[in-house]
Amino acid sequence: xxxxxxxxxxxxxxxxxxGSSQVHSSLSKCTAYGQDKTxxxxxxxxxxxxxxxxxxxxxxxxxxxxxxxxxxxRGAGTGLAGGALPVCGGIVLSMECLNQILEIDEANxxxxxxxxxxxxxxxxxxxxxxxxxxxxxxxxxSSFIGGNVATNSGGPRAVKYGVVKDYVLNLEVVLxxxxxxxxxxxxxxxxxxxxxxxxxxxxEGTLGIITKIVLKLIPLPSHSLLMxxxxxxxxxxxxxxxxxxxxxITPSCLEFMERAAIDIAANYLQNNTLPIKExxxxxxxxxxxxxxxxxxxxxxxxxxxxxxxxxxxxILLADDQTTKNTLWQLRRNLNPAIKQYSAVKxxxxxxxxxxxxxxxxxxxxxSTQHGIRAINYGHAGDGNLHVSLLQEQLPNPIWxxxxxxxxxxxxxxVKSLNGTISGEHxxxxxxxxxxxxxxNPVELQLxxxxxxxxxxxxxxxxxxxxx
Amino acid sequence: xxxxxxxxxxxxxxxxxxGSSQVHSSLSKCTAYGQDKTxxxxxxxxxxxxxxxxxxxxxxxxxxxxxxxxxxxRGAGTGLAGGALPVCGGIVLSMECLNQILEIDEANxxxxxxxxxxxxxxxxxxxxxxxxxxxxxxxxxSSFIGGNVATNSGGPRAVKYGVVKDYVLNLEVVLxxxxxxxxxxxxxxxxxxxxxxxxxxxxEGTLGIITKIVLKLIPLPSHSLLMxxxxxxxxxxxxxxxxxxxxxITPSCLEFMERAAIDIAANYLQNNTLPIKExxxxxxxxxxxxxxxxxxxxxxxxxxxxxxxxxxxxILLADDQTTKNTLWQLRRNLNPAIKQYSAVKxxxxxxxxxxxxxxxxxxxxxSTQHGIRAINYGHAGDGNLHVSLLQEQLPNPIWxxxxxxxxxxxxxxVKSLNGTISGEHxxxxxxxxxxxxxxNPVELQLxxxxxxxxxxxxxxxxxxxxx
Numbered sequence: 001x002x003x004x005x006x007x008x009x010x011x012x013x014x015x016x017x018x019g020s021s022q023v024h025s026s027l028s029k030c031t032a033y034g035q036d037k038t039x040x041x042x043x044x045x046x047x048x049x050x051x052x053x054x055x056x057x058x059x060x061x062x063x064x065x066x067x068x069x070x071x072x073x074r075g076a077g078t079g080l081a082g083g084a085l086p087v088c089g090g091i092v093l094s095m096e097c098l099n100q101i102l103e104i105d106e107a108n109x110x111x112x113x114x115x116x117x118x119x120x121x122x123x124x125x126x127x128x129x130x131x132x133x134x135x136x137x138x139x140x141x142s143s144f145i146g147g148n149v150a151t152n153s154g155g156p157r158a159v160k161y162g163v164v165k166d167y168v169l170n171l172e173v174v175l176x177x178x179x180x181x182x183x184x185x186x187x188x189x190x191x192x193x194x195x196x197x198x199x200x201x202x203x204e205g206t207l208g209i210i211t212k213i214v215l216k217l218i219p220l221p222s223h224s225l226l227m228x229x230x231x232x233x234x235x236x237x238x239x240x241x242x243x244x245x246x247x248x249i250t251p252s253c254l255e256f257m258e259r260a261a262i263d264i265a266a267n268y269l270q271n272n273t274l275p276i277k278e279x280x281x282x283x284x285x286x287x288x289x290x291x292x293x294x295x296x297x298x299x300x301x302x303x304x305x306x307x308x309x310x311x312x313x314x315i316l317l318a319d320d321q322t323t324k325n326t327l328w329q330l331r332r333n334l335n336p337a338i339k340q341y342s343a344v345k346x347x348x349x350x351x352x353x354x355x356x357x358x359x360x361x362x363x364x365x366x367s368t369q370h371g372i373r374a375i376n377y378g379h380a381g382d383g384n385l386h387v388s389l390l391q392e393q394l395p396n397p398i399w400x401x402x403x404x405x406x407x408x409x410x411x412x413x414v415k416s417l418n419g420t421i422s423g424e425h426x427x428x429x430x431x432x433x434x435x436x437x438x439x440n441p442v443e444l445q446l447x448x449x450x451x452x453x454x455x456x457x458x459x460x461x462x463x464x465x466x467x
Numbered sequence: 468x469x470x471x472x473x474x475x476x477x478x479x480x481x482x483x484x485x486g487s488s489q490v491h492s493s494l495s496k497c498t499a500y501g502q503d504k505t506x507x508x509x510x511x512x513x514x515x516x517x518x519x520x521x522x523x524x525x526x527x528x529x530x531x532x533x534x535x536x537x538x539x540x541r542g543a544g545t546g547l548a549g550g551a552l553p554v555c556g557g558i559v560l561s562m563e564c565l566n567q568i569l570e571i572d573e574a575n576x577x578x579x580x581x582x583x584x585x586x587x588x589x590x591x592x593x594x595x596x597x598x599x600x601x602x603x604x605x606x607x608x609s610s611f612i613g614g615n616v617a618t619n620s621g622g623p624r625a626v627k628y629g630v631v632k633d634y635v636l637n638l639e640v641v642l643x644x645x646x647x648x649x650x651x652x653x654x655x656x657x658x659x660x661x662x663x664x665x666x667x668x669x670x671e672g673t674l675g676i677i678t679k680i681v682l683k684l685i686p687l688p689s690h691s692l693l694m695x696x697x698x699x700x701x702x703x704x705x706x707x708x709x710x711x712x713x714x715x716i717t718p719s720c721l722e723f724m725e726r727a728a729i730d731i732a733a734n735y736l737q738n739n740t741l742p743i744k745e746x747x748x749x750x751x752x753x754x755x756x757x758x759x760x761x762x763x764x765x766x767x768x769x770x771x772x773x774x775x776x777x778x779x780x781x782i783l784l785a786d787d788q789t790t791k792n793t794l795w796q797l798r799r800n801l802n803p804a805i806k807q808y809s810a811v812k813x814x815x816x817x818x819x820x821x822x823x824x825x826x827x828x829x830x831x832x833x834s835t836q837h838g839i840r841a842i843n844y845g846h847a848g849d850g851n852l853h854v855s856l857l858q859e860q861l862p863n864p865i866w867x868x869x870x871x872x873x874x875x876x877x878x879x880x881v882k883s884l885n886g887t888i889s890g891e892h893x894x895x896x897x898x899x900x901x902x903x904x905x906x907n908p909v910e911l912q913l914x915x916x917x918x919x920x921x922x923x924x925x926x927x928x929x930x931x932x933x934x
Contacts (some may be wrong), residue, residue: 038791107709107821108850130715152658165654165665179909185887187817188849189630191619191669192887192905193932194914196633198665202658219715231541242574248597248686248758291715292762299758350654354574382655383575420652420659427659438659442646447661449920455914465660 075147081428116147254381542614548895582613721848
């Protein structure tokens with residue numbers, strides 16, 4: 001697809017729409033908006049536009065569709081797959097000014113929000129009303145809820161409460177041609193026509209621009225208990241995960257962390273409050289929640305008896321908020337800690353839960369064969385393992401080549417285990433070359449046709465997900 | 468769209484594909500396969516084909532797409548919106564021979580099944596392994612799981628556990644041109660490309676033919692308690708529904724039944740074991756479930772204290788299986804009982820939960836204005852009210868005209884309350900004329916374009932959902 005440059009005339013038209021204070025093209029701004037949290041990738045946009053209203057977004061899209069100018073919508077720029085990178089140049093459309101929670105509907109347990117509300121802020125605001133929005137990606141302190149919807153993100157609580165898609169009831173969306181739609185209704189059930197809502201969730205800004213979001217909420221559980229469980233064998237830790245569910249318990253979190261990941265994070269946080277024994281090679285974090293504390297203690301006892309069968313060490317039970325916070329801080333900082341430690345390429349592998357041990361073993365075999373160290377952690381309860389391939393001392397050309405081959409081999413393994421290549425980060429820019437590993441040509445063609453239906457001239461977030 | 472007739476040559480080709488025992492065209496068969504549970508509608512197909520394998524289905528679709536012959540896929544024929552009616556003639560493709568549960572994966576809490584397994588059979592088979600597939604439409608004793616997926620059906624447990632779409636992980640689908648795809652992966656999380664799975668769920672057999680289904684399961688809760696709660700005021704019963712959630716409790720069922728519905732069902736079942744006081748005008752059925760019986764009794768106490776604020780009568784607590792079964796039998800037979808009582812037109816209204824009382828009041832006002840009696844029951848916890856308009860003594864032409872105006876007015880009310888026109892039955896044939904009440908022209912055009920992407924010559928279940 002060929003595009004037109006953002007001419008001075010177009011820039012003036014953009015200024016006419018949003019005002020001169022909302023249009024930027026300095027190198028520093030272009031550099032800032034030309035990257036997200038994906039490796040060290042940088043693609044300079046020609047211009048950055050910060051609309052304040054939905055009508056302005058419609059006008060911008062009409063202008064760009066008439067002039068064949070690529071538009072890359074951007075949330076908080078916390079993505080790990082390059083979904084917000086303006087890889088074809090053109091305009092970065094930052095949603096940051098649409099940042100209001102519009103209504104918390106306590107009677108219906110719903111919230112209507114603009115997309116640029118920080119996830120954690122939204123969670124706190126509804127929590128003040130005794131309500132709960134469970135999806136909590138590690139980046140929730142900085143990511144926008146709109147970006148969470150665009151990537152169908154998850155987080156630790158997905159294992160009990162589901163991912164973002166399970167909370168999105170209805171979306172207001174500006175289509176590439178500037179038309180405005182609502183995808184559904186503000187109802188818990190809906191069998192009225194094709195599910196445009198779920199087609200939009202996880203479409204990474206390639207089908208439309210999300211301008212309002214109606215989310216389902218649930219009553220806030222009043223209690224939780226957290227356990228940190230050490231294992232000598234990472235494989236046994238993975239195997240224990242399935243056994244907990246088979247014992248009839250659905251924890252509210254079930255996280256896995258390899259020893260190396262914990263050490264790097266503890267160092268990053270300069271946290272020495274968790275003395276970890278030398279023989280420990282992995283941890284599980286297990287959380288249960290609910291309204292009846294007695295029942296939770298019973299659940300923990302049952303979980304303990306399961307875990308003991310997998311040769312776990314002494315379990316730390318965190319029932320006070322300080323210890324819980326320490327553990328979560330550690331977990332949430334794994335990604336930035338590893339990124340600070342070394343240049344890294346990430347994979348967001350996901351397999352059926354019981355295949356986790358086999359996946360972990362395979363990842364280490366493959367990466368070792370390629371001379372690369374892999375560090376793994378993730379949402380074990382969902383079979384969702386985040387793989388970090390570390391460059392460490394490898395020279396650049398070898399690193400790029402070997403990392404690419406390693407990812408290719410890991411994704412092939414994932415597919416052979418009935419899994420797929422992204423659980424919650426999305427495909428964006430960096431994973432799209434691997435899509436043919438998990439979809440056949442007919443399936444890929446169907447996705448292309450859907451893209452074309454929404455965006456016939458491919459101006460909206462072009463070159464993402466699929467070519 | 469114009470279609471070709473099923474010529475003798477085509478019939479011979481069908482016989483070549485599936486064998487002569489699997490092709491029918493007698494009047495009695497055509498009559499049986501020309502109707503479902505929607506009113507008294509009948510559309511005769513030209514021929515009925517019963518494939519036994521996925522490859523046969525692919526061959527049939529290739530034949531029909533090459534010859535522009537309409538194909539209407541059919542599950543158990545329990546639909547209430549006419550989704551399985553061959554309104555353009557052609558072929559009824561009955562899925563009834565693809566009726567095997569292929570694998571119950573206890574390690575991953577998943578089941579892989581063919582589409583023609585009866586929902587209740589699937590539930591019982593996984594329950595034998597201690598696993599739970601919650602969606603339970605009232606028709607579960609006869610409906611097929613494939614039809615449940617095609618309509619995104621729900622049932623009483625949706626209020627806590629979600630609808631069918633929340634359990635479908637992956638689908639094998641034959642496209643209208645005979646190509647075969649899988650829509651996703653067998654994983655709990657998936658952010659890999661467009662969500663073809665959720666586009667297929669609820670598409671009522673208009674985009675593809677579902678041939679295999681991978682469903683998520685959860686651990687079976689070990690206990691439940693059921694309450695039957697009488698109210699003098701149906702409006703207060705509806706208002707109580709929201710209050711229960713606001714008190715922090717998510718029941719596993721929260722059903723509403725008007726007095727007239729219960730009387731008709733009790734009469735149909737010849738059941739006199741539920742002596743209902745004269746002043747009672749509505750009931751709620753409230754169920755809580757979980758693994759800790761003590762906690763459930765505490766939940767029931769809390770629910771009781773909420774309900775008392777809404778002037779409820781004496782609550783019947785069902786903690787034995789016999790009483791539970793009696794209550795559920797009553798609830799599940801409301802639909803056939805009403806259908807036996809009078810010719811009926813149904814609506815599957817759904818609104819945000821707190822708008823339920825207003826919806827109920829509006830339905831009675833509107834139907835009374837049109838000289839029609841409406842009886843209402845449904846999944847109050849989801850804001851999903853099934854409306855039955857009764858013909859009773861009305862002469863046919865007046866009935867048809869007045870019922871249509873009544874439905875139109877009710878759906879307008881639903882839309883004004885932020886609801887929509889089908890919560891779980893689908894749009895099918897009978898509700899499609901109301902689609903412009905809830906979707907604007909851009910939204911409708913987008914749905915048409917999606918249909919065209921999958922089925923360019925509109926041979927698969929034509930004239931359904933949208934024209």
